[in-house]
């Protein structure tokens with residue numbers, strides 16, 4: 001079920017990120033390097049179309065983790 005994929009979203013801990021850009025290369029629809037040189041998640045739901053687990057596994061700083069998505073409340 002695809003809903004399982006969308007129940008979690010990746011998040012980057014800016015304190016751990018070293019700005020190597022690997023996650024941006026791996027999942028360009030999801031991650032982006034900010035002006036501070038750190039990666040951030042620009043669209044967590046885009047990971048349904050790519051292989052974000054690879055970005056999570058390959059991050060040299062272990063800065064990416066999965067978090068449960070906030071339930072839609074509106």
Ligand code: SF4
Nearest residue numbers: 017018020021023059
């Ligand atoms: S792979 Fe990890 S350390 Fe490299 S930019 Fe992405 S979050 Fe930062």
